[in-house]
Amino acid sequence: MAEGLSAAISEARLGRAEGGIPIGAALVVDGKVIATGHNRRIQNESSVHHGETNCLENAGRLPASVYARATMFTTLSPCDMCTGAILLYKIPRVVVGENANFYGGEDYLRQRGVEVVVVDDAECRQLMADFIEAEPALWNEDIGV
Amino acid sequence: MAEGLSAAISEARLGRAEGGIPIGAALVVDGKVIATGHNRRIQNESSVHHGETNCLENAGRLPASVYARATMFTTLSPCDMCTGAILLYKIPRVVVGENANFYGGEDYLRQRGVEVVVVDDAECRQLMADFIEAEPALWNEDIGV
Numbered sequence: 001m002a003e004g005l006s007a008a009i010s011e012a013r014l015g016r017a018e019g020g021i022p023i024g025a026a027l028v029v030d031g032k033v034i035a036t037g038h039n040r041r042i043q044n045e046s047s048v049h050h051g052e053t054n055c056l057e058n059a060g061r062l063p064a065s066v067y068a069r070a071t072m073f074t075t076l077s078p079c080d081m082c083t084g085a086i087l088l089y090k091i092p093r094v095v096v097g098e099n100a101n102f103y104g105g106e107d108y109l110r111q112r113g114v115e116v117v118v119v120d121d122a123e124c125r126q127l128m129a130d131f132i133e134a135e136p137a138l139w140n141e142d143i144g145v
Numbered sequence: 146m147a148e149g150l151s152a153a154i155s156e157a158r159l160g161r162a163e164g165g166i167p168i169g170a171a172l173v174v175d176g177k178v179i180a181t182g183h184n185r186r187i188q189n190e191s192s193v194h195h196g197e198t199n200c201l202e203n204a205g206r207l208p209a210s211v212y213a214r215a216t217m218f219t220t221l222s223p224c225d226m227c228t229g230a231i232l233l234y235k236i237p238r239v240v241v242g243e244n245a246n247f248y249g250g251e252d253y254l255r256q257r258g259v260e261v262v263v264v265d266d267a268e269c270r271q272l273m274a275d276f277i278e279a280e281p282a283l284w285n286e287d288i289g290v
Contacts, residue, residue, distance in 0.1 A: 041206065045205060045206055046202055047202055047205070047206055047207070048193060048194075048202045048230060049193075056192050057191055057193045057194075060190060061191075061192055062192070063286070064285070064286070064289055067289065079229070080232035081230040081232075081233040082229070084225040084226040084227070084229025084230065084250070085193065085225075085226040085229065087226075087229075088224050088225040089289040105229070140209070141206065141208070144209055144212065144233050144234040144235050145209055
């Protein structure tokens with residue numbers, strides 16, 4: 001588990017270094033990180049490349065059998081869109097870095113049979129808290145507020 | 146309403162002409178089509194650019210006040226990911242061309258307060274039926290089966 005979260009955090013930090021929103025994700029299959037991604041709202045002027053969706057895009061076109069063995073690691077509780085992407089591809093397990101700064105679709109994921117593990121990682125929390133304090137308008141835009 | 150659905154159908158036909166999956170969408174605000182998009186799985190090797198998400202991406206970064214006045218037109222009942230994208234941006238109304246070939250997140254959208262109108266358009270139905278018959282494996286990949 002440590003490797004997946006660590007890869008997601010590296011992506012979040014990379015996003016921040018690019019001037020973007022510090023949310024990262026990693027897709028792990030059979031114990032290996034097969035793709036990573038991060039929020040690209042600023043970098044790509046994108047409204048749909050969040051951490052998890054960008055990671056899925058970077059993973060390429062995968063058969064359902066691969067998603068069925070996957071765990072999605074994300075530094076922050078997944079928003080409704082990323083929740084839906086996880087459900088679309090029937091990814092059975094999601095590891096969430098933190099949900100103190102934002103609480104997304106965890107209840108709905110569980111209701112739909114997805115295992116959700118919340119790590120409550122201090123680094124993830126700090127990354128988001130610092131960003132939200134520095135860029136509240138940008139953060140609100142990212143979550144549709 | 147006719148203009149929004151018509152724009153979505155044009156996008157679906159364009160996607161098919163490009164060798165892609167024939168699902169299109171249009172975002173209408175204050176009676177005007179402000180963006181359109183279509184499924185780009187084949188064209189971009191993309192797992193996240195469905196009709197609705199591609200349309201949202203093409204719409205650019207919009208303030209919440211614009212989404213609040215928007216209607217999403219889509220030729221096909223929205224999958225879980227596109228359902229989530231609509232919920233993320235709090236788009237209050239969705240017009241669905243057809244849901245005979247695929248029934249997506251309509252119940253969840255309604256449960257979350259979104260108005261969903263199903264047109265049951267014959268052209269939308271035929272486009273998808275022809276595609277699913279011709280490319281069943283590709284269609285299954287698109288819906289995570």
